[in-house]
Amino acid sequence: TQSTRPQRLLHAVQKNATKGDPRSVVKAIDNFCRQKEWAMNVGDEKGCILDSVVSEVNPVTVLELGTYCGYSTVRIASLLPPRAKIITLEFNPDYAKIARQVIAWAGLEDKIQVVEGPSGEWIPKMKEQFGVKTFDLVFLDHWKDRYLPDTKLLEDCGLLRKGTILLADNVICPGTPDYLEYVRNSPRYKSQYFKSHLEYTKAEDGLEKSVFLG
Numbered sequence: 778t779q780s781t782r783p784q785r786l787l788h789a790v791q792k793n794a795t796k797g798d799p800r801s802v803v804k805a806i807d808n809f810c811r812q813k814e815w816a817m818n819v820g821d822e823k824g825c826i827l828d829s830v831v832s833e834v835n836p837v838t839v840l841e842l843g844t845y846c847g848y849s850t851v852r853i854a855s856l857l858p859p860r861a862k863i864i865t866l867e868f869n870p871d872y873a874k875i876a877r878q879v880i881a882w883a884g885l886e887d888k889i890q891v892v893e894g895p896s897g898e899w900i901p902k903m904k905e906q907f908g909v910k911t912f913d914l915v916f917l918d919h920w921k922d923r924y925l926p927d928t929k930l931l932e933d934c935g936l937l938r939k940g941t942i943l944l945a946d947n948v949i950c951p952g953t954p955d956y957l958e959y960v961r962n963s964p965r966y967k968s969q970y971f972k973s974h975l976e977y978t979k980a981e982d983g984l985e986k987s988v989f990l991g
């Protein structure tokens with residue numbers, strides 16, 4: 778039977794990356810996507826902006842919305858301090874399965890919890906199920922029309938604190954107009970746009986970094 782693109786991406790990792798070396802896993806995926814098949818990972822250019830935000834925030838508790846193959850999950854987790862954790866939500870079981878294997882190849886299982894299911898169902902359970910008080914950093918990279926509702930849900934569930942950073946991918950391409958309008962105009966956020974390019978292409982895209990003011 779024909780393999781899927783995520784399966785081919787995983788095979789590229791297992792073939793070209795060093796087991797237990799997260800940065801070589803990131804490199805192998807970027808090479809695969811540049812040379813073989815485009816895939817919707819945040820990529821190396823926007824990935825450097827992600828790295829700098831993660832290093833600046835030095836988060837202990839991270840939430841990622843939309844795991845896909847685990848590229849940004851591994852990229853973030855590779856920069857976390859020892860006791861820090863990332864919870865990543867993914868509702869497609871096939872993608873979750875691939876992501877778990879990419880994460881295992883990177884040797885980051887202890888820092889990463891892949892939770893299968895829709896963000897709308899799991900966000901309200903974060904406190905009771907995972908003992909989360911508030912998130913220090915949220916990386917939004919799932920369906921673009923879910924960014925705004927999930928941000929409001931995070932607010933309503935008391936999962937954001939004064940200083941929590943929301944970092945959103947694709948605010949230009951494919952675009953998240955309602956989310957952008959909200960974080961840029963709400964008095965509860967201080968927002969900043971980091972101009973970049975759509976992964977592996979010359980098209981414009983960027984990340985929006987928004988600080989929750991409480």
Ligand SMILES: CCc1ncnc2c1ncn2[C@@H]1O[C@H](/C=C/CNC(=O)c2cc(-c3ccc(F)cc3)cc(O)c2O)[C@@H](O)[C@H]1O
Nearest residue numbers: 817843845866867868869872894895896918919920950951
């Ligand atoms: C229900 C809530 C909910 N709960 C849990 N998991 C959820 C979820 N909603 C979605 N997922 C999972 O997240 C991932 C989806 C990610 C969606 N991302 C893009 O569409 C995208 C597109 C381009 C692009 C494509 C084509 C172009 F031409 C240009 C740009 C570039 C990018 O960087 C992009 O991120 C998948 O794993 C979903 O299973």
Ligand SMILES: [Mg+2]
Nearest residue numbers: 819918946947
């Ligand atoms: Mg994206």
